[in-house]
Amino acid sequence: MAASDLDALVAISPENVTYATGAVIWTQRSLRDRLAMVVWPREGEPTFLVAGQEAGYAGEQSWIKDIRSYVAHGDSPIRALASALREKGLEAGRIGIEMGYLSAAYHQELAKSLPELQLTPCESIFQKARLVKTAAEVELLSKAAVATERALLATYATIQPGDRERVLVGRLAENMLATGADAPSFLYMTVGPNTGYAHPSPTDYVAQPGDLVKTDCGAFFSGYQSDIARTAVIGKASPEQRSIYERLVQVHAKTIEAMKPGVAAREVFRVAVEEYKRVNIPFSLAFAGHGLGLITHEDLLLSDSESAPLAPNMVFAVETRVRWPGKAGYHIEDLVVIGDRGPKKITTFMDTEELMEL
């Protein structure tokens, strides 16, 4: 904000409210109109606005002292925001707000309520602040990564032919909490032909010997996220399964190897594309990985359109995968922190060098 000409920043997304306050307000995610917001003026103290139901908890969790509440389904949260801005003398101020999160309807309500307010998108300010992680953030993301691997390995270790896919997904959710997560974020554990889909609902498919088990999963830890993917086979892998997996391992290793500080994100993507071609695995997605932190996909995206360079203390999810819808799919996803001299994997609990046989 110091480098901008803004009079105040308003955070409204779950990620930036947590970033600004230290608190996690779960209903932001599940009840769309139950906004939580932070008004952060250039001068003076920030104000944290939540629904009445969350006020006591927000007070316990946040370092912000000025917590105000509106009556959910009584007041409009935008009216509460307008009051807070007016009280801070900002009714004609230049305000940075998350236009990618604020709904068009709320935007119109706010503009009508404070017609002299100048609203401008502020996502880039938050994204820039969140891009390079602090040591504490790297530590939290590393612990979260390993906890999620432990939950997944604990689940894989119990899989038997005859297990229902849906029950396995539940077991993974249970193990996530047992290893320290606050909640599952996503649980795409698929078996057999379902591995051909990226993000399907779980089914009652019964696991058979020879089936692939592919998991792309993540959980929440104090508002931060994990995101890993692993592929295994029930029983003995076929030569074809082994061949596809081994070729993906090569792509994956080369992609990670390229992740040196100073290298442009798009260079890493290009290395991945080249490697898929070299090992003859089809690849048509627009990214080979993404930043990770308070949201699952944060800057930088490892894509052809991202020219920014990697820098120390950025954290990435590197994703190597192939899918044939309704037939088969393979996915390896590791988390990597960029060090001064090169990449370091923070997913260290499960070995992904060989296709795991269950």
Add this chain to the structure above:
Amino acid sequence: MAASDLDALVAISPENVTYATGAVIWTQRSLRDRLAMVVWPREGEPTFLVAGQEAGYAGEQSWIKDIRSYVAHGDSPIRALASALREKGLEAGRIGIEMGYLSAAYHQELAKSLPELQLTPCESIFQKARLVKTAAEVELLSKAAVATERALLATYATIQPGDRERVLVGRLAENMLATGADAPSFLYMTVGPNTGYAHPSPTDYVAQPGDLVKTDCGAFFSGYQSDIARTAVIGKASPEQRSIYERLVQVHAKTIEAMKPGVAAREVFRVAVEEYKRVNIPFSLAFAGHGLGLITHEDLLLSDSESAPLAPNMVFAVETRVRWPGKAGYHIEDLVVIGDRGPKKITTFMDTEELMEL
């Protein structure tokens, strides 16, 4: 739409995309910019727009034949929407779109890309269509309700002093999948002093004899939701715990009793407020319950500001609760379908008449 002057409807929220297509696109929830959309013209066939990753799965799940995909992180989803509108000759049409879901940034992008487009909010059309449930919807919501009760009872049945709150939450998530859910939606299971909060993160608090266990939880079933709350005590209930609970049971019963077809939603709320007063339990929330379906809080809200009458085949969550932050909390939430002559509970698996002792 037939009763409106719109040339097309555009669904973009998870609930209305599922309502219009029959498909569940999970990444709509977890990756904010990965839009899924349905363009439904007054004349002609609807078009379903998804990211490439979801196209195969969307084709399997939906009855809509015209499925198109954009490259996630490559194309802008709004560009794909604009193309579809243009192709249907709707570039200057009057389009109903969900302005409460569409972000202000995407709204501006769409308006810039098709400057003659007339955009108008269309939430009320979908809400009206979803308000009275079909027989199939009532059956699905009833099955979902009982499945969630079964998951919760299975969890309560295993609680022992010494259990960690976080582990119990994981067990609930596991049981939800085992009893048929596709994913947990929310898992607010709290123990002891944490019952004083509505929606906290789970902690490593260790359950003690005499502790309350309060759960407000829900799960997804083919895109539809469940939402129930139950309170129990570990070991013997104290006279005070029993007294508070018994008084809430009275409020709860009277509130449900009032839910006859033709009665205004606000009347139900007023009955609840009167009852809280009569039994001397503090109540300051703005609603006594809410409609339930594809989202957790859908119309009608049982609040003082809702004058619409209850009608047969509406489904409601009735919530009776009291909380003292950081100290104690009690919550009973049942699902009710309005019948021709009166309310019928569809949460039938757990008895809530007495405070359950574990």
